Amino acid sequence: MNIDGTYEIIEMSEWDKEDIDLVEPGYIRIKGNGGALHFICVDGDMDIRKSKSGSCKFSWEGNDEYDPASGFGEFTCDGDTLTGRIYIHDGDDSSFVAKKTSGNGLLS
Secondary structure, three states: OOOOEEEEEEEEOOOOHHHHOOOOOOEEEEEOOEEEEEEOOEEEEEEEEEOOOOOEEEEEEEEEOOEEEEEEEEEEEEOOEEEEEEEEOOOOEEEEEEEEOOOOOOOO
């Protein structure tokens, strides 16, 4: 299954939707073994490893409000929905649900 695309983060266990979309709508973008994520003031580039069972693990590196930040996570894909958890090194962690956006992959 090809999971490439942009997924809008619609739910996180630690933050409400207003917080997730503080700067712009939260998202996870996947292309091959790479990707990007954004939520609140966190931005990062992802290195994704897909397992034979269909689950994915990733590490990420970027920033949190201009301070260097990094972490890791995991997710599964069921149709157009990603379900997983994001960890911030020396910080918070949260489960998430993200839905694939339609069309050109841009969030509306």
